[in-house]
Amino acid sequence: ETGVTQSPTHLIKTRGQQVTLRCSSQSGHNTVSWYQQALGQGPQFIFQYYREEENGRGNFPPRFSGLQFPNYSSELNVNALELDDSALYLCASSLGGTGGLYEQYFGPGTRLTVT
């Protein structure tokens, strides 16, 4: 069974640029959630995709957007990068939309630094 993978591992961007982060979900999982973890903080929910549709969104501006593909892998796109976007971005996959135990399995994260 393949776990959750993310790419790239690290990324350095300049303020104002755009970035795309990628996530491959665990085999058999159809739901992907994205979280932002600032240094010294707990993860903050960005949004979730279930069967290629956005299923819910946290308090993040529209310049944070995403996609889920038919194979359930996912992308997180951030436009007009700001210094405060520097964080560890975590992807989590799970089975099912809402209801049930809903165990989320996390990838290792992408460390984004905005200068």
Next chain:
Amino acid sequence: GEDVEQSLFLSVREGDSSVINCTYTDSSSTYLYWYKQEPGAGLQLLTYIFSNMDMKQDQRLTVLLNKKDKHLSLRIADTQTGDSAIYFCAGRNDYKLSFGAGTTVTVRA
């Protein structure tokens, strides 16, 4: 939304028990989770408890839930050096998890 609070640091001697505490505000949380994060790594799901349970034991881990006080705790028996990490509690409401800021556990010899 969910606010989750945790104590920030815990130092424990190897072989002793560790107890990590968490309080949450959203009483509609259906499941409560404990995750472990080691340096430079993602989050590892340790255990969970359903909101209608008081206690759950899983090998060295014991989770206690006081729903009236909205208090959750994780006890790690026989703490080992490999248990040094940041521990997060999280509450689930519908589709999203809300995390605390994490408790850094340091195990000393």
